[in-house]
Amino acid sequence: MDSALLSLLAAFLLSLIGLLAFIWSLRKGLLFENPRAASTIFAPGEIGKADDPALDKDAAKRLQEAISASHQGEPQAEDPEEIEDRIAADRSSAFPVFMFIAFGCMWLILGATAGLVSSLKLHWPDWIVSDAWMTFGRMRTVHIIAVLYGWITNVELGIIVWLLPRLLRTPLKGPLWVMLGGSFINVGIASSIGAIGAGWSDGMEYLEIPWQIGLFIQAGMICIIGSVFYTLLHRKAHELYVSVWYHIAALLWITLLFTVAKLPGVHFGVQQAMTNWWYGHNVLGLWFTPVALGAIYYFLPKTIGRRVRSYNLSLLGFWTLAFFYAQVGGHHLVGGPVPGWLITLSIVQSMMMIIPVAAFSINMAGTMWGRMRLALYSPTLRFMMFGGFMYLLSSLQGSFESLRSIQQVAHFTHFTVAHAHLGAYGFVSMVLFGAVYFMMPRVLHWEWPYPKLISLHFWLASIGIMIYFVFLSWGGWLQGLAMLDATREFMESVRVTIPYLEWRSIGGGLMWLGHMVFVGHLLVMILRFGPNRTGEALFAPEKMKLEMMHGK
Amino acid sequence: MATNHDDTRAQKRENIDPKEMIRPIPIAASLVTLGMVVFGVIYLLISEPLTTAQYGDQRTVADLSGSPQTADSNQAAAADGKALYAAQCAACHQANGQGVPGVFPPLDGSEWVQGEPRILANILLHGINGELEVAGQKYQGMMPAFPQLSDNELAETITYIRTAWSNRADAVQAGLFEAERQSGAGRTTPFEGGAALKALMEKNN
Numbered sequence: 001m002d003s004a005l006l007s008l009l010a011a012f013l014l015s016l017i018g019l020l021a022f023i024w025s026l027r028k029g030l031l032f033e034n035p036r037a038a039s040t041i042f043a044p045g046e047i048g049k050a051d052d053p054a055l056d057k058d059a060a061k062r063l064q065e066a067i068s069a070s071h072q073g074e075p076q077a078e079d080p081e082e083i084e085d086r087i088a089a090d091r092s093s094a095f096p097v098f099m100f101i102a103f104g105c106m107w108l109i110l111g112a113t114a115g116l117v118s119s120l121k122l123h124w125p126d127w128i129v130s131d132a133w134m135t136f137g138r139m140r141t142v143h144i145i146a147v148l149y150g151w152i153t154n155v156e157l158g159i160i161v162w163l164l165p166r167l168l169r170t171p172l173k174g175p176l177w178v179m180l181g182g183s184f185i186n187v188g189i190a191s192s193i194g195a196i197g198a199g200w201s202d203g204m205e206y207l208e209i210p211w212q213i214g215l216f217i218q219a220g221m222i223c224i225i226g227s228v229f230y231t232l233l234h235r236k237a238h239e240l241y242v243s244v245w246y247h248i249a250a251l252l253w254i255t256l257l258f259t260v261a262k263l264p265g266v267h268f269g270v271q272q273a274m275t276n277w278w279y280g281h282n283v284l285g286l287w288f289t290p291v292a293l294g295a296i297y298y299f300l301p302k303t304i305g306r307r308v309r310s311y312n313l314s315l316l317g318f319w320t321l322a323f324f325y326a327q328v329g330g331h332h333l334v335g336g337p338v339p340g341w342l343i344t345l346s347i348v349q350s351m352m353m354i355i356p357v358a359a360f361s362i363n364m365a366g367t368m369w370g371r372m373r374l375a376l377y378s379p380t381l382r383f384m385m386f387g388g389f390m391y392l393l394s395s396l397q398g399s400f401e402s403l404r405s406i407q408q409v410a411h412f413t414h415f416t417v418a419h420a421h422l423g424a425y426g427f428v429s430m431v432l433f434g435a436v437y438f439m440m441p442r443v444l445h446w447e448w449p450y451p452k453l454i455s456l457h458f459w460l461a462s463i464g465i466m467i468y469f470v471f472l473s474w475g476g477w478l479q480g481l482a483m484l485d486a487t488r489e490f491m492e493s494v495r496v497t498i499p500y501l502e503w504r505s506i507g508g509g510l511m512w513l514g515h516m517v518f519v520g521h522l523l524v525m526i527l528r529f530g531p532n533r534t535g536e537a538l539f540a541p542e543k544m545k546l547e548m549m550h551g552k
Numbered sequence: 553m554a555t556n557h558d559d560t561r562a563q564k565r566e567n568i569d570p571k572e573m574i575r576p577i578p579i580a581a582s583l584v585t586l587g588m589v590v591f592g593v594i595y596l597l598i599s600e601p602l603t604t605a606q607y608g609d610q611r612t613v614a615d616l617s618g619s620p621q622t623a624d625s626n627q628a629a630a631a632d633g634k635a636l637y638a639a640q641c642a643a644c645h646q647a648n649g650q651g652v653p654g655v656f657p658p659l660d661g662s663e664w665v666q667g668e669p670r671i672l673a674n675i676l677l678h679g680i681n682g683e684l685e686v687a688g689q690k691y692q693g694m695m696p697a698f699p700q701l702s703d704n705e706l707a708e709t710i711t712y713i714r715t716a717w718s719n720r721a722d723a724v725q726a727g728l729f730e731a732e733r734q735s736g737a738g739r740t741t742p743f744e745g746g747a748a749l750k751a752l753m754e755k756n757n
Contacts, residue, residue, distance in 0.1 A: 009596050016589060082569065087560045166569065242572060301570035311572040313581060320585075344599045348592040358584040359577075366578070445559040536565065 008341055012348065019323045023315050085169040085236065092171035093162050094443045096178040100158030101436055101443070102526075103186050105519045107150020110193075112512045114143035119505045123498055133197040141196045141208050148206065148283075149217075150189045152424065155432045156291040157182065157224065160247045162439050163298055164228060167244050168235035174227035181223030188216030204276040206283055207261055214262040221255040242314040246294030249322060254287040270337055274330065281329030284423060285353075289391075290321065292431040293360060296388050299438055301367055303381040304374055305548070309366030317359035324349045331402035334411060350402035357395040364388055377544035379454045379537060383434025386462055390426035394419065409484065414497060414504075415476030418469050425511070426465045433461065433518065437537070440525065448537035449530025453521045455539055457514045464510030467503060475500025633712030636705055640698065641713070649717045656693065657686035660717035664749075665710075669724045671749055672710055673732045676701075682745025697742065703729035 118140040121127060128134045165172045172178065192209040195201065201208040209217070228251060232244075261267075261279035301308050308314065330338065330346030368385070375382045397419055400406055410416060437454060441447050448454060475497045482493035524530045538544050558564075638647065641659075645651050649660035659665050664686060665672060679697035683690060698706065703726040714721035743749050 005596070009593065012592060012596060083564055086569075087563045090563055241570065298570060302567055305567035306570075308570055308572040310575040310577065312575065312577045314572060316577060316581065316585070340599075344596060347599075348595050351595070352588050352592060355585050355588050359581050362578055362581050441562045445562070447562075534561070536562070 089165035104154035111146025184220030460514030468507030471503035
């Protein structure tokens, strides 16, 4: 056997052994003190408080009794300090969070519109083409910048800034710095969209933002990180909940990734392509995904009033992601003039990502077990569960899609586009919607006025993304087969996709309508036009209550 | 802020912040982890990423070099006249062979293209620099020479332009270029327009 192959194999195995040793030492407190292993994990007396102020007193009491009974001897006493901390935390973060969500929703409308226009252009090629900025090449890029950086990044920053003070039980330190950082970032996003419309782009996937404008985004991230770390240092909470790991790490990762990938005058040739996809895949796996996972880890158990199943699974999921994700991007360069061992290693690591996905999914399934029905009644839970399930689906699909045998057909087709939307929309955006539905009443001190609109939004978004994904994957696969067939003309591989592209526009149109409902509803809430409701916005409060009482 | 309701009611009614239980890793998760590690080792071993020169997707040079090679020694790959035209000629003469009026002469319906193949071969080998009349219109331009293309490629190219669009002339064999390269070896400059081409035609007749 080749000695070079042996050393590659040895490096792979050694890194795995290193990871296991690291996780084991964390559990045993070898490196630093592990408060969780040493002492109680239950904060004094909190779990299972009934969450429905719409109930009258008797009903609330019955509900509380039922929940207490279902928790079988777990400490129940209310911890009044925690609620005070929570109120103080929410008050300190309200303005920055509102700013991030508002900007995010604005970019969502713009980005979704640009996306729908791009989708329509694929089967109506002559529609609105009179100016350069209206053409597909720029419109699609505007869509990408607006949804990835404008919508997802803004709302994820909002979630981080809202959750950390709660989880650390400390008011946010330096909210003005966070808002300054947010302003820098949004100036950067607005300028990038203008620059791309005018034809100024760095020309690499997900890195189109010109580096001069990227400086604004870097400055903004540094302001936010400073404030977040200051909050972390002044925390009252003894232990760090799993969401905190994901969120803090993701903030550091994205800043490092973006800065390295945007260094001017450094990346050339093959190395530039590798940097491009190192960034391109990491921005998904080390920024969008961990923040959304952190949000699920918080909101899902929060809504159902249960504890997360296993701390050990959380450790396994987080550290396998952290150790190995950075090598995944190379599989985009299959077929390129790149060393074979690099592609092979990247494919192996892409498949290894099944480990964190399995760890997360088993953990969440264990936590939810017996309470899945609650998704019928609670909007946040419904979006979170849908998102969590799509995370499982899109990650498994992504792992197998990296294999050479699948790429032979799927590479350079619409199949990849469908996969990207399943991840960025079906998983991440749905989680963000759920989080916004939970956060905004606490930020604005006003309930969602029309719960039915939330339900409408959910069905438009979920049916839309399913139509989008199924038809585009199907069409993409046929496209790939047609391109492989040497007896068919290339144009045939284009023509075969047209009906599927039309279905994609229909799915995209439904998603776009959903966004209109969502942002319109938020606007009504901000302006306080609607009814002043007092209870939580649930689809069926009475059934939710019964399920909490009598469910497992 | 409205004063008629409690600003903190949402915070007060919610469930406790989530915590985690300490439990051993479920057997299913351990099996998945072990399975993936075994897969990784096997994949690294069987894909032999270092021992063979391959394109990243396991295709080799032979897979990518197109149609099977002929035994016909030095002119290995079969040339594709249409692709050569698109790469070498279409920038001036356009994909539809119409040229650009007043600047680049058309090939579609051109008497030079459909006429004596020997003259056409010489135009490609040496180029033109001077006045040329095509389809009743005078052009004052410069046509570059293409001696860098092989005889086979040149023959495929002019066969293509002689049969494309509305042109219906005979195909041309690579042997013609071989002969004309030798007979025109003394010429180092392009033809000086239509007159020089006509002179060539008469000289050999």
